[in-house]
Amino acid sequence: MGSTIAEKIFSSHSGRPANAGDVVVATVDFAMLHDARATNALKRIEQLGAGNKEFALPFASRTAFVADHYSPPPHQEAANIHREMRAFADKYGVVLYDVGEGICHQVLPEGGHFTCGDLVTGTDTHSTTYGAFNAFGTGVEGTDLSAVMMTGKLWFRVPETIRVDLKGRLQPGVWAKDLTLHMLGRLGAEGANYRAIEYAGSAVAAMEIDDRMTLSNHAAELGAKAALLEADEKTIAWLKAHGAREPRPVAADPDARYCERFEIDASRLPPQVARKHRVDDVVGVPEVKGQRIHYALIGTCTNGRLDDIRQAAAILKGRRIAKGVRMIITPASRNVYLQAAREGLIEALTAAGASVEAAGCGTCVNITGHLITGDGDVVITSANRNFKGRLGNANSEIFIGSAATVAASALTGQITDPRTVEGGEWRPISKAA
Amino acid sequence: MNQTGLVNHVMNIRGKSHLLADDINTDIHCSSKYHPGRDNAYVAQHAFEQISPGFAARFARGGVIVAGKNFGNNSSREQAVHILRLMGVAGIVAVSFGRQFFRNCINNGMPAVECSISGIAPDDEIELDLAAGRVAVPARGLAREVPPLPAEVQAILAAGGLIPFLKVHPDWKTPVSGEQ
Numbered sequence: 001m002g003s004t005i006a007e008k009i010f011s012s013h014s015g016r017p018a019n020a021g022d023v024v025v026a027t028v029d030f031a032m033l034h035d036a037r038a039t040n041a042l043k044r045i046e047q048l049g050a051g052n053k054e055f056a057l058p059f060a061s062r063t064a065f066v067a068d069h070y071s072p073p074p075h076q077e078a079a080n081i082h083r084e085m086r087a088f089a090d091k092y093g094v095v096l097y098d099v100g101e102g103i104c105h106q107v108l109p110e111g112g113h114f115t116c117g118d119l120v121t122g123t124d125t126h127s128t129t130y131g132a133f134n135a136f137g138t139g140v141e142g143t144d145l146s147a148v149m150m151t152g153k154l155w156f157r158v159p160e161t162i163r164v165d166l167k168g169r170l171q172p173g174v175w176a177k178d179l180t181l182h183m184l185g186r187l188g189a190e191g192a193n194y195r196a197i198e199y200a201g202s203a204v205a206a207m208e209i210d211d212r213m214t215l216s217n218h219a220a221e222l223g224a225k226a227a228l229l230e231a232d233e234k235t236i237a238w239l240k241a242h243g244a245r246e247p248r249p250v251a252a253d254p255d256a257r258y259c260e261r262f263e264i265d266a267s268r269l270p271p272q273v274a275r276k277h278r279v280d281d282v283v284g285v286p287e288v289k290g291q292r293i294h295y296a297l298i299g300t301c302t303n304g305r306l307d308d309i310r311q312a313a314a315i316l317k318g319r320r321i322a323k324g325v326r327m328i329i330t331p332a333s334r335n336v337y338l339q340a341a342r343e344g345l346i347e348a349l350t351a352a353g354a355s356v357e358a359a360g361c362g363t364c365v366n367i368t369g370h371l372i373t374g375d376g377d378v379v380i381t382s383a384n385r386n387f388k389g390r391l392g393n394a395n396s397e398i399f400i401g402s403a404a405t406v407a408a409s410a411l412t413g414q415i416t417d418p419r420t421v422e423g424g425e426w427r428p429i430s431k432a433a
Numbered sequence: 434m435n436q437t438g439l440v441n442h443v444m445n446i447r448g449k450s451h452l453l454a455d456d457i458n459t460d461i462h463c464s465s466k467y468h469p470g471r472d473n474a475y476v477a478q479h480a481f482e483q484i485s486p487g488f489a490a491r492f493a494r495g496g497v498i499v500a501g502k503n504f505g506n507n508s509s510r511e512q513a514v515h516i517l518r519l520m521g522v523a524g525i526v527a528v529s530f531g532r533q534f535f536r537n538c539i540n541n542g543m544p545a546v547e548c549s550i551s552g553i554a555p556d557d558e559i560e561l562d563l564a565a566g567r568v569a570v571p572a573r574g575l576a577r578e579v580p581p582l583p584a585e586v587q588a589i590l591a592a593g594g595l596i597p598f599l600k601v602h603p604d605w606k607t608p609v610s611g612e613q
Contacts (some may be wrong), residue, residue, distance in 0.1 A: 023583035025605045030471050040511055049597050063496075125509060139533060141511040143540040143595050147472070153605055155539075155585055190506055223506075225532055 002253025004161040005228040006196040009136040013119045018259070020068065020160040029135075030062050030114045031148045032122035034104045035078065036069035036367065037084050040124060041142030048146045059152040063145075064113060066104040067097065070092040071360030074369020092149075095277045100147055102333025102359040105129040105217060105301040110335055112243030117250045121148060126301050126384070128224055131216035132209065133239060134231040134249055136196075141221070159196040159225045163252075164201035168267030172425035173418045175311075176211040177303055177382065177402040180218035182264070185282030187240075188255035190223035195259060198252055199229045203266035204229055208428045209238045210307040214299035217302050221279045221384055234430075270404050271417055273380075276397035277388035285341035285405055285417045295371070295379040295391075296321070296354075298362040298403045299330030303382035307338050307428050308403035313345040314354035314426035315407040322413030327354040328371070332361035354410070366392035380409045444526075444587065446495040446524040446561040450553055453485060455501030459513035459534055465509065468491035473512065477519045488609060494521025497559050499550050501527065505534025514541040524561050526550060526568055539586050548579045563587060 003011070010018035013026035032043050049055035070078035082099065089096040090368055097107045105126055114120045116134035119211055121124045121127065123145055130137025140154070148154050170179065184191075197219050204212065219227030229235075231249035271285040275432075294413045298304060298312055309331060321327050327350060331337040335416035337359050340346050346356050354420050357363075362370045372392035373379060379391060379398045401409070404418035404426075418424030454490045460466050465473075481488040497506075498517070504527035505513065514537045517525075524544035537546040546561055550567045552575055553559065560569045566581030582590070588607045592598035599605075 021586045025585060044511075044596060048599060052600075139509060141509060141533060141537055141540070142557065143511060147595055147599055150599065151603065151605060155589070157583075157606075190503060192532075193506070193529075223532070241584070 002255040004070070004196070004256045004258065004376055005198055005250050005252050006136060006159055006161055006226060007256070009119055010116060010156065010158045012117065020158050020159045020259070022093070023155060024083045024158060024419065025153050025155050026119055027152055028121055028148045030064070030107055030116035030120045031059070031145055032064050032066060032104050032120070032127065033145050033376040034066045034122070034124055035085060035245070037123035038065070038081050040090060041145045042084060042393070044142040044146040045149065047222050048150055054346060055152070057092045057149045060094045060269050062152070063149050064095040064097060064108060064111070065089050065136055066101075066105070066107060067099045068103045069368060071099045071358055071362070071368070072321065073099065078270045083273055098380070100158065100334060100358050100360065102331075102335065103301045103304070103361055105213075106305070106332035106336065109213075110333060112239070115239055115244040116235065116247035121145070121154060121285050125220040126217050128219045128227045129213055129217040129301060131219070131226050131228040133235055134211040134229060134247075135215060136228065137216070138226050143289050157194075160193055161196045161198055161256070162192055163198045163200070163258040163261040165261070166199060166261045166266045167202040167263055168265050169203050169206045170266045170269065171419075172427045174205060174269055174271055175404060176214040176323070177218065178269055178272045179264070179266060180215060180221070180401065181274055181282045184221055184274065184280040185272070187222055188277065189221055189280040191280075192219065193223035194225060195276045197224045199227065205232060206430075208307060208430060209234060210305040210394040210428070213264045213305065214303055218384055222319055271402060271419070272399040273415065274386055276399070277386055279385060279400065285401065285415060287398070288415050289417065292298055292378060293380045293399070293409050293414060294377045295327060295373065295381075296325055296327040296406050297329075297371070297379060297381035297383065298406050299332070299363040300326070300361060301332060302372055302384040304330055304332035306339055308382060309336070309345050309349070310428065311404045311405035311426050313348045314423035315404070315411060315421055317348040317423070319352055319411060321353040321410040325410050325413050328363055329354050329356045331356070331359045332365050334359045346365040365390050380406050380415060382406050434438055444563040444591065446563075448495045448523045448559060449493060449498050450499045450555060450557045450559045451488065451492055451505070451610065452526065452553070453481060453498060453500040456503045456506055457481070457484065457500060458508050459505045460508035460510050463513040463516050463532050464508070471517050473516050477516045480516060480520060492520055492522075496521070497561070498522055498525045499527070499553050499559065500525065501550065502529045502530055504529070505531035506532060509533040511537045512539065514538055514543050515541060521539075526559065526561065528607050539589055539593040541591070542590055542597070544590055546582070548577055563590065570584065578603045
C-alpha cells in the first residue's frame, strides 16, 4: 500500500515508516511564533528553562518571530509584547519580522525559510499555507513552540488524508477563494478536522502561486491539519527565486490510502460568498446579488497578495468606488506593498477611493485596532472568517468573497459578480507556461 | 502559571462526571478572550457559564468533564487547559476533540479520551484507564473499550505535560518510545 504526502513527510522526519494514526516524534525544519501568541509562548519557554543554568535554545535560528497581528500596535500592551519579542529574538538569535514587514504566512515563504518536503509549525491555524509549497505546515501552541526551539522536534499524530481532485480550470473571475468556499459549503466548517487535505488536478496546475497559497491557507476553515499540494515547475521556480533550500518534492503514491476522495469540476464553479456569521453558509454570488455593502476589505493571509491587489486594480483603475462605501486594503507583506507600488496599483486604488494601509493582519479581526464597524454595517471581505462581532460589532454582518468579488462590490455598492464588470475577468499570466 | 501538582498524573482516573454539550468552543467559554484583562482564577469561576449556568460552582476538584462531539473545536488557546487544571479537572471524555485543544491537553498533562458518552449521566462515578483504553461507569454496568493512548502520549501525560517531560527527557528518548 502506498503513502500520502503527509505520511511520507512524517516518515522522513521521524526516521520510521509513519502511517495515518501513528504518533511520531518528528524533526521540525522551521517554526514560527506571532505576536498574538507570544505572551503564552515566551512564558512556556521560561518554564522550560527554569532552574537550568545551561538552558539553551539550539533551534532558535530556525524560528521566526513575526509582529503582524498588532501591526501597528493598537495599544501599549501590544507594543510591550513587541519589545519583549525583539529582546528575546536578539538574545537567542531568532529571526525577527517586525511591525510592517508583513503577515507570518507571507513572510515565511518570501524569506525562503522552508522548501518542499519540509515540516513547518506555526502558532496559528493558517500555518496550513505552507502546504502550497509541498511542505507540511500546521498550527500549534506555545508549549509546542518551546519544545521545537529547545529540541528541534515535536510529537505529532500522523493524519488521515482527504484527496480532492480539481478537474478542469477555474473560469476567469473565479479564484481559489471561491473553490474553498464551495468546499466549506460541502464539508462544513471543521469538516476536515484532524485530517490533511491533498489538492491535485489540472485546476491546481493552472493556478499561480498566490492562488495556491489561498487554497492551502483557507483549508484552516475546514479544520484541516495541513493542505498539501504537489510541487511543479512553478513551485520550484518560486522557491528558488526566494532563496529556499534545494527543493525535495514529495508526491503521493498512486495507491495511497485516503479516508475520503472526491472530484470537483472547477470549470463549472461560479463566484461564491459565505454569509453572516458562518464560514460554511455558502451561496453563489448571484443568490445575494444586490445586497448593499458599506465596507469592502482586501487583505489578510488568505487574500492580500499581489494577484488579489492586481485583480482589484484591474476592476477599479480609472474609476471610483460607490458613494457610501469605505474600502481598505492591507497588503500581505511589505514586499507585496512595494511591488504593488511599482506596478502603479497603489496609486490606481487610492485614486479610486481606497485606503491602502500597513502590511499586516489589519483588516481581519478587531484585535488589530482596525475597523470597529457600526450597527447595521455590512462588510464584504477577502478575509477568512465572518464570525459574529469579528470586526468589533455584533450588530454588523460580514460576507466573505474573493478579491475580485470585493472589488466589484466596492464599485457598485452592492454584492456583485466580478464577471459582470469590466476588468473582473482579469487573470494573471502564467510565467511557467 | 504552571499548575503542575494540582492533579495526580496517573493513568487511572476516577471522578464524578460533569456533562457538557456538542461543539463547545473553549476559547469562548474557558479563556480570557471575552474577559479581557481577567486572570485565570476569574475565568475559572465563570467557565462554561453561558452554556451551563453554575457549572464552575458545581464542579468539585477531581471531577471529569464528559462532553459531546468536537469539544474545544476551533479553540487553539492553551490557556483553556490551564484554566481546566486550575478548576481541578482530572480528565475529559468526549465524543471527539478539536485538534489543537487535544494537543494542548496532552502538552499540559490533562488526560483526554475519545469515547461514546451515551448513557453517562451527571454525577456518575466514571473511571478512565488510559493505558488499557477503558472508560467505565460501574454503577450502570457500563464499560467501553477505547484505543489506548499511544505510548509517546502516555509518557508526556505521566510526566505531567510536555514541559516537565522535556526536563527529564530533553532528547525525547524514553524507555517506552525506544527511539533508535
